[in-house]
Amino acid sequence: KNQVEQSPQSLIILEGKNCTLQCNYTVSPFSNLRWYKQDTGRGPVSLTIMTFSENTKSNGRYTATLDADTKQSSLHITASQLSDSASYICVVSATNAGNMLTFGGGTRLMVKP
Amino acid sequence: GAGVSQSPSNKVTEKGKDVELRCDPISGHTALYWYRQSLGQGLEFLIYFQGNSAPDKSGLPSDRFSAERTGGSVSTLTIQRTQQEDSAVYLCASSYTPGVYEQYFGPGTRLTVT
Numbered sequence: 001k002n003q004v005e006q007s008p009q010s011l012i013i014l015e016g017k018n019c020t021l022q023c024n025y026t027v028s029p030f031s032n033l034r035w036y037k038q039d040t041g042r043g044p045v046s047l048t049i050m051t052f053s054e055n056t057k058s059n060g061r062y063t064a065t066l067d068a069d070t071k072q073s074s075l076h077i078t079a080s081q082l083s084d085s086a087s088y089i090c091v092v093s094a095t096n097a098g099n100m101l102t103f104g105g106g107t108r109l110m111v112k113p
Numbered sequence: 114g115a116g117v118s119q120s121p122s123n124k125v126t127e128k129g130k131d132v133e134l135r136c137d138p139i140s141g142h143t144a145l146y147w148y149r150q151s152l153g154q155g156l157e158f159l160i161y162f163q164g165n166s167a168p169d170k171s172g173l174p175s176d177r178f179s180a181e182r183t184g185g186s187v188s189t190l191t192i193q194r195t196q197q198e199d200s201a202v203y204l205c206a207s208s209y210t211p212g213v214y215e216q217y218f219g220p221g222t223r224l225t226v227t
Binding site (some may be wrong): 046 | 117118146148154155157158204206215217218219220221223
């Protein structure tokens with residue numbers, strides 16, 4: 001069964017600090033991995049998309065890494081801001097499932113002043 | 114340009130009633146997806162449309178759920194004989210083509226079944 005697991009479930013950090021969110025997956029055959037940010041009451045917004053051949057991808061203060069061998073990804077947030085408070089969702093797509101996405105449960109991040 | 118829009122934004126219905134949720138994808142996007150997000154849960158895939166191909170309905174939780182996409186654009190998700198466990202936020206997303214192309218999400222419809 002395709003699964004995506006994220007850790008931690010929740011995280012509180014102080015403004016200006018860095019943090020790293022983890023994602024492990026068992027989706028196969030792998031197509032791509034995405035990180036989304038979802039503010040409360042809003043739809044998810046894409047941060048990064050990575051295919052098998054990509055190891056790292058950045059989007060401003062967000063940097064995602066992918067290790068396709070160990071089936072792990074991380075999202076690193078640098079110099080956190082209050083507006084980073086949101087849920088971060090790891091999503092993996094398989095090539096043989098109509099590109100259906102398997103979603104992780106998300107990490108709820110709270111940035112405090 | 115305009116993003117994915119959904120209506121209504123909120124819907125409260127009585128148990129046993131039917132509801133219809135609407136999604137307007139981004140113009141030109143051939144792929145359309147419906148997801149459900151229950152309180153405290155992750156996103157759950159429901160159904161996927163790609164062009165004129167038969168939809169992938171593998172995520173629909175029961176035969177009370179159905180969806181159609183008319184003219185390759187607007188989609189309607191219908192839930193018949195609603196149950197309290199159907200209460201959730203229903204999200205629609207579209208992409209230019211399936212695969213690596215970005216999926217753009219609508220704001221969702223919050224359904225509450227009383």
